[in-house]
Amino acid sequence: xxxxxxxxxxxxxxxxxxxxxxxxxxxxxxxxxxxxxxxxxxxxxxxxxxxxxxxxxxxxxxxxxxxxxxxxxxxxxxxxxxxxxxxxxxxxxxxxxxxxxxxxxxxxxxxxxxxxxxxxxxxxxxxxxxxxxxxxxxxxxxxxxxxxxxxxxxxxxxxxxxxxxxxxxxxxxxxxxxxxxxxxxxxxxxxxxxxxxxxxxxxxxxxxxxxxxxxxxxxxxxxxxxxxxxxxxxxxxxxxxxxxxxxxxxxxxxxxxxxxxxx
Numbered sequence: 001x002x003x004x005x006x007x008x009x010x011x012x013x014x015x016x017x018x019x020x021x022x023x024x025x026x027x028x029x030x031x032x033x034x035x036x037x038x039x040x041x042x043x044x045x046x047x048x049x050x051x052x053x054x055x056x057x058x059x060x061x062x063x064x065x066x067x068x069x070x071x072x073x074x075x076x077x078x079x080x081x082x083x084x085x086x087x088x089x090x091x092x093x094x095x096x097x098x099x100x101x102x103x104x105x106x107x108x109x110x111x112x113x114x115x116x117x118x119x120x121x122x123x124x125x126x127x128x129x130x131x132x133x134x135x136x137x138x139x140x141x142x143x144x145x146x147x148x149x150x151x152x153x154x155x156x157x158x159x160x161x162x163x164x165x166x167x168x169x170x171x172x173x174x175x176x177x178x179x180x181x182x183x184x185x186x187x188x189x190x191x192x193x194x195x196x197x198x199x200x201x202x203x204x205x206x207x208x209x210x211x212x213x214x215x216x217x218x219x220x221x222x223x224x225x226x227x228x229x230x231x232x233x234x235x236x237x238x239x240x241x242x243x244x245x246x247x248x249x250x251x252x253x254x255x256x257x258x259x260x261x262x263x
Contacts, residue, residue, distance in 0.1 A: 013056065015063030019162045020052045022080040024153065030088040031149050032095055033137055051150075059157040067163070079165040083261055086175065087152065087254060091145070093182040094246050098136045100182075101189035102129020108197040109228035110221055128232060132189070132239065139243050148251050152258050159259045171260050174253075188242060192235040193228060200227055 025048040029035050035044070067073045106126030140146070200223065208216040 012063035015066045016061050017052050017056055019061050019063070019066045019076075020055050020059060020157075021048055022077055023084060023156070023162065024048050024051050024055065026081045026084040027088065027149060027153055030085055031146070032088070032091045032140065034146060035088070055154065055157075059154065061157060061162055065162045076163040079163050083156075083160060083165045086171075086261065087149070087258060089175070090178050090254060090257065091140075091149070091250060093178055094185065094243075094250065095133060095136060097182045097185035098132045098189060098243075099129040101186040102126050102132045104186070104190050105129075105193050105197070105228065105232070108194060109225050128228075131232070135236075135239070136243050139240065140247060143244065143247050145247055145250070148254060152254050155255065156258045160261055165261055167261065171257070174257055174260065185242075185246060189239060192238060193231045196231045197224060197228055200224055 025045075028044050028048050028051070034047075067076050103126045106128045109128070200220075204216050204220045204223075207214060
């Protein structure tokens, strides 16, 4: 005969684990790199279950935190997904700035039509954007940026009770400020190469006026590609410290944002 206490213990833990998975699962599917489309969904699901099992005896979550009604459960899941999506958005904004900067540089160099497949989103991006994105991803992993998400995830159960998402005015302002920072970061990334290519266009225009017999359109294309590639390499001395500063800022701001979403 099955012990009733053992049955109750198992049911409570299953409900608690479902409540934990409601936050862990969306994070794994939405966070940078690990949540990319190149990672099989089966691996993400397995990692979600394993992470939830590890967190089960650690985080203060019980089966009573999970609503029993269908409507309550839908609202609960919606709040948990939105909470994790806001946290993941800030990290994705950094990578989006890198891709936007790469797209603008590629257009100036004449590489707008030369795209490659982005494994992060499963879409086509410019070659320069792909190069900068891969470099940013390696830097993100080298500074243990993925640890930041899991550390914030574990601590978030103390800051925001399951289903207790509360978006305040400060949270809205923080999200808007983060989106604005994405464009500023993109400009900072593109500035060195963009300035050189801009002055190259001016020089080609002056050359066309001074020596009309020179086929500027034929000369300018390979010249801009060569100059762009050279200065993309030279700008890495600025790109790497810039990305490290932004990942450090993300490390400091993400826990603050998570606390603010608790009300």
